[in-house]
Amino acid sequence: LASRGSSREWVGAGHVxxxxxxxxxxxxxxxxxxxxxxxxxxAELLKRxxxxxxxxxxxxxxLDPSSGELVATAAAGLEEEVRQGxxxxxxxxxxxxxxxxxxxxxxxxxxxxxxxNPLLWTKGIRALVGVPLVAAGEVIGVLHVGSLAERKFSxxxxxxLQLAADRAATAVKSMITKEEGIAAAALxxxxxxxxxxxxxxxxxxxxxxxxxxxxxxxWYDVFTLPSGRLGVVMGDVTGSGLPAAVIMGRMRSALxxxxxxxxxxxxxxxxxxxxxxxxxxxxxxTVAYAVFEPGMKEARVxxxxxxxxxxxxxxxxxxxxxxxxGLLIGAAPxxxxxxxxxxxxxxxLVGFYTDGLxxxxxxxIDDGLDQLCRAITTRSPDAACAAVMAELVGxxxxxxxxxxxxxxxxxxxxxx
Amino acid sequence: MTAGSDDGYPVRWAGSQAMITxxxxxDVTNADEVRRALLFLARPNVPVLIIDMxxxxxxxxxxxxxxxxxxxxxxxxxxxxxxxVTAVRRIFTLIGADQLMPIYPALExxxxxxxxxxxxxxxxPGRGR
Numbered sequence: 001l002a003s004r005g006s007s008r009e010w011v012g013a014g015h016v017x018x019x020x021x022x023x024x025x026x027x028x029x030x031x032x033x034x035x036x037x038x039x040x041x042x043a044e045l046l047k048r049x050x051x052x053x054x055x056x057x058x059x060x061x062x063l064d065p066s067s068g069e070l071v072a073t074a075a076a077g078l079e080e081e082v083r084q085g086x087x088x089x090x091x092x093x094x095x096x097x098x099x100x101x102x103x104x105x106x107x108x109x110x111x112x113x114x115x116x117n118p119l120l121w122t123k124g125i126r127a128l129v130g131v132p133l134v135a136a137g138e139v140i141g142v143l144h145v146g147s148l149a150e151r152k153f154s155x156x157x158x159x160x161l162q163l164a165a166d167r168a169a170t171a172v173k174s175m176i177t178k179e180e181g182i183a184a185a186a187l188x189x190x191x192x193x194x195x196x197x198x199x200x201x202x203x204x205x206x207x208x209x210x211x212x213x214x215x216x217x218x219w220y221d222v223f224t225l226p227s228g229r230l231g232v233v234m235g236d237v238t239g240s241g242l243p244a245a246v247i248m249g250r251m252r253s254a255l256x257x258x259x260x261x262x263x264x265x266x267x268x269x270x271x272x273x274x275x276x277x278x279x280x281x282x283x284x285x286t287v288a289y290a291v292f293e294p295g296m297k298e299a300r301v302x303x304x305x306x307x308x309x310x311x312x313x314x315x316x317x318x319x320x321x322x323x324x325x326g327l328l329i330g331a332a333p334x335x336x337x338x339x340x341x342x343x344x345x346x347x348x349l350v351g352f353y354t355d356g357l358x359x360x361x362x363x364x365i366d367d368g369l370d371q372l373c374r375a376i377t378t379r380s381p382d383a384a385c386a387a388v389m390a391e392l393v394g395x396x397x398x399x400x401x402x403x404x405x406x407x408x409x410x411x412x413x414x415x416x
Numbered sequence: 417m418t419a420g421s422d423d424g425y426p427v428r429w430a431g432s433q434a435m436i437t438x439x440x441x442x443d444v445t446n447a448d449e450v451r452r453a454l455l456f457l458a459r460p461n462v463p464v465l466i467i468d469m470x471x472x473x474x475x476x477x478x479x480x481x482x483x484x485x486x487x488x489x490x491x492x493x494x495x496x497x498x499x500x501v502t503a504v505r506r507i508f509t510l511i512g513a514d515q516l517m518p519i520y521p522a523l524e525x526x527x528x529x530x531x532x533x534x535x536x537x538x539x540x541p542g543r544g545r
Contacts, residue, residue: 238481284481286511305484305511325512331484332491332516359476361443365507400444 021156024052028164038175039074042168046076046143049164053157055145057125060133060168061088061095062141062176070095070142078146080119092116094128095142102139104131104162108152120146129153131165135173143168184215184245191249196222201295202230205381206405207389209398211356216401217244217285218354219252223259230292231259234306234352234405238284247283251276251329255289265289265302266326266339273304273329285329288352292344296409299342299350304329307358310373311342312349312384318376320369321350349379349408356400357392368392381406425453430527435466442472442479450479454486458495465490466526467499475504480511487516500526 027048033041042060050058057077061070070088072081091100093116098105107114107128110121130144143165196204206220217237225231233255237244251272258271269289276283286305301309305328312318326337358368375391376384384406393402426437434457442450457465467483490497497517501508508514520526
């Protein structure tokens with residue numbers, strides 16, 4: 001690492017400085033920067049901040065909210081920080097103090113007593129200045145600049161760096177939002193069954209529509225069990241975005257694992273609940289889990305805060321299945337949930353859905369459920385899905401995720 | 417005595433018993449605010465917290481989940497939650513929230529703590545099948 005600052009005349013005459021400062025501010029507020037995408041803008045800002053302050057390194061550490069640590073994310077001049085995945089606890093050392101106290105810190109003495117990150121002092125950094133990255137009133141990271149030469153960063157330096165940090169914070173926030181949105185959508189897509197399992201004697205169709213703005217935590221799952229039974233899951237994690245999608249993924253695999261261990265749907269949900277409360281404290285989710293006997297003559301259904309399935313027997317209007325309610329996953333420890341056994345006549349259509357389908361402003365939940373039942377005028381799963389979506393969603397953008405799954409035994413003698 | 421909660425929902429006190437008035441509509445846009453307001457009151461020195469939803473005309477599952485979230489903290493602080501709800505009662509029973517806390521058809525009943533809907537003893541959710 002070659003020293004850049006020491007070879008230059010930094011503190012010049014007053015008027016030269018004033019001119020230089022204006023140029024410096026323009027360098028950071030440069031409109032041309034807006035044409036870069038967020039990641040390139042961050043890299044360019046770091047380079048410019050480093051050069052303006054005639055320093056040798058610049059780095060951005062971003063707060064990882066789950067661990068409460070700052071993680072080196074972008075660097076100019078001392079890229080090892082990023083490559084080695086440097087992590088600093090908030091409150092600890094130089095960067096940690098900036099994040100904890102939400103204010104700039106200037107250091108003209110860098111060693112193990114003042115700086116937690118050994119890379120900085122072993123590489124010969126002598127002076128540091130850092131400022132918090134603040135977006136929407138919250139600290140999201142730290143931007144710091146280091147010099148190999150002995151020097152004392154001035155209040156002008158701090159102001160310039162804060163200017164760069166504010167610009168960086170906007171870019172970072174937008175980058176995180178975009179990346180999380182893409183990740184959540186990809187995760188969600190990967191977790192929904194690409195093709196519903198071809199189960200003998202059963203027809204199925206499903207719809208999933210992500211909510212506007214942020215993908216939520218809705219999911220559905222269908223799997224055959226070694227016993228030949230069919231497991232059907234409809235679930236909804238409270239919250240949205242990547243955190244909800246990640247929890248949803250964990251719940252989906254845990255439920256599958258417990259479904260192999262026990263045939264009792266209430267026991268599956270009890271195990272899932274215990275797992276969630278231990279490993280994801282604070283998370284809330286609703287789940288409907290049904291186990292269908294081969295041939296679909298009977299289903300055992302257990303609800304955890306989820307709306308009951310809808311059933312449409314041949315020649316009868318669709319209605320809500322009379323399934324006893326059970327408490328949400330994550331609501332309270334040691335909850336017992338009832339299991340309801342449904343007898344299913346040949347050709348009967350059974351539908352599972354999430355709240356986004358039936359909850360609308362200006363109408364009660366019963367209105368929404370009635371509307372769902374009335375929309376089911378066919379016993380064909382795919383046609384019923386299409387009719388329900390047309391009737392309940394139409395051309396309205398989904399505020400919340402919507403998931404819908406329709407299943408029936410293949411019509412033998414019975415006709416829809 | 418009347419004092420605003422942390423989030424601006426009216427709170428009235430009768431001794432150490434707190435009563436909070438919920439907004440007319442609760443959905444995903446204000447559920448977090450509702451949850452915070454309830455969590456603010458579910459603390460060890462508040463033995464009873466009455467949630468007045470008798471003026472609430474719309475509540476979706478985000479609202480129910482906010483109340484359940486508050487229940488979980490209340491169970492730890494020893495605060496008994498009582499819910500007075502009229503127009504949107506159905507969504508609470510449909511989701512099974514009445515298994516967690518007593519639900520009353522009128523505010524007076526919730527204040528008196530009598531004639532509760534169909535709850536198991538408060539604090540002992542759905543046990544003992």
